[in-house]
Amino acid sequence: MPTLFEKIIAREIPAEIVYEDDLCLAFRDISAQAPVHVLLIPKKPIPRVGEATEEDQDLLGHLLLKVGVVAEQLGLKDTGFRIAVNHGKDGGETVPHMHIHLLGGRPLTWPPG
Ligand code: 5GP
Numbered sequence: 001m002p003t004l005f006e007k008i009i010a011r012e013i014p015a016e017i018v019y020e021d022d023l024c025l026a027f028r029d030i031s032a033q034a035p036v037h038v039l040l041i042p043k044k045p046i047p048r049v050g051e052a053t054e055e056d057q058d059l060l061g062h063l064l065l066k067v068g069v070v071a072e073q074l075g076l077k078d079t080g081f082r083i084a085v086n087h088g089k090d091g092g093e094t095v096p097h098m099h100i101h102l103l104g105g106r107p108l109t110w111p112p113g
Pocket residue numbers: 004013015016027028029030031032039085086092093094095096099
């Protein structure tokens with residue numbers, strides 16, 4: 001059963017895509033928590049970050065490198081931004097397809113809730 005995000009990758013569900021390459025896709029979160037809120041996901045359906053394997057090492061590095069590319073594209077590089085990856089129930093994960101939240105466009109408080 002494909003996840004919601006696999007359906008976005010397959011264009012079966014619409015999303016506002018801001019970046020794509022062979023390995024990953026970035027699109028705006030449907031329920032933005034900041035002026036810029038993008039989800040960066042691997043096209044490979046890794047359920048959650050803590051379940052990535054050694055085989056995923058290059059892919060995980062690729063995703064982190066693309067955070068900077070997408071942040072720059074969306075004008076966040078100078079003002080700053082935050083990334084968050086939620087794993088499991090206590091982490092607040094709701095979609096079982098690994099995703100990096102990229103948030104910016106306003107000052108973000110710390111610690112998070
Ligand atoms: P999580 O809570 O798993 O860390 O993050 C899942 C995110 O996916 C949430 O921020 C939620 O707003 C977003 N989301 C859920 N359904 C959709 C959808 O259909 N389209 C988009 N673009 N984002 C979604």
